[in-house]
Amino acid sequence: MNVLIAIASRHHATVEIAERIAAVLRSRGFGVDLVDAEPSRWLDDEHDAYIIGSAIYLDRWLRSARRFVAENETVLARHPVWLFSSGPLGEPPRATLDDDASHSLVGTSEVAPVEHHVFGGRLRPDGLGPVERALAGVIGAPEGDFRDWEDVDHFARDIADTLDHATAA
Numbered sequence: 001m002n003v004l005i006a007i008a009s010r011h012h013a014t015v016e017i018a019e020r021i022a023a024v025l026r027s028r029g030f031g032v033d034l035v036d037a038e039p040s041r042w043l044d045d046e047h048d049a050y051i052i053g054s055a056i057y058l059d060r061w062l063r064s065a066r067r068f069v070a071e072n073e074t075v076l077a078r079h080p081v082w083l084f085s086s087g088p089l090g091e092p093p094r095a096t097l098d099d100d101a102s103h104s105l106v107g108t109s110e111v112a113p114v115e116h117h118v119f120g121g122r123l124r125p126d127g128l129g130p131v132e133r134a135l136a137g138v139i140g141a142p143e144g145d146f147r148d149w150e151d152v153d154h155f156a157r158d159i160a161d162t163l164d165h166a167t168a169a
Contacts, residue, residue, distance in 0.1 A: 001163055003030050004047040006037035008054040008065035013122040013145075014086040017152055018053055021084075024156035030163070037068035043075040049163055050079055055121065056087035073110040080166070082159055083113045086147070087121035114162065117155050120146030 003025055007018040022032045035041065037052060054065035069076065122145040 001030050001048045001167060002033070002046065003049045003051060003159075003163070004033045004035065004043070005051045005053070006035050006041070006065075006068060007052070008037040008062040008068070009086075010055055010057070010062065011122070011127050013147065014053055014055045017084065017086055017119055017147060018051075020149065020152050021051060021053075021156040021159075024153055025160055028157075028160040028164070030160065037065045039064060039067040039071060041068060041072075043072040045075060045078065048079065049081070049159070050076055051082045051084070051159065052076075053084040053086065056085045056118075061085065069111060076111045080162070081111055081113050082155075083116040084119060084155065085116070086119045115155075115158070117151075119152060119155075120148060122147060 005018050005022055007014050009015045009018075018034060022034050025032050033047070037054065043050075052065065052069060054061035060066075123143050
């Protein structure tokens with residue numbers, strides 16, 4: 001089975017999550033392509049499943065990820081799709097989003113994800129531009145790496161298990 005992972009990231013933290021998911025899937029025997037979720041990257045039906053992830057800023061996915069999903073929703077609607085978001089800082093609950101929240105965040109209701117998972121993010125002030133640094137200071141964003149790698153591995157193993165089960169059926 002072939003899986004495409006498309007990600008949108010500003011400061012590479014979301015890319016690192018996608019790379020970890022890809023490593024877990026490859027260890028389970030899946031073919032994995034990792035690409036940037038960017039507009040005008042047209043998908044075809046060469047993959048059996050899709051995982052799309054984006055950093056969250058101001059409660060929204062990055063514009064490139066939203067456009068990527070919108071431009072490819074016909075293909076995505078025909079395949080199993082998992083979504084993940086990265087960005088909450090501190091120790092918020094890591095709850096799965098309901099369908100309405102997922103549609104709002106992604107910007108389309110045509111794609112029905114198997115799951116939409118939220119992972120903590122990472123904030124390194126030295127990697128921010130002046131405007132981002134000022135905004136982080138104004139909202140009191142905590143510095144640090146809040147990604148839970150066990151949670152990422154669990155998410156990836158669940159995807160692998162679901163795809164293995166679908167193949168066996």
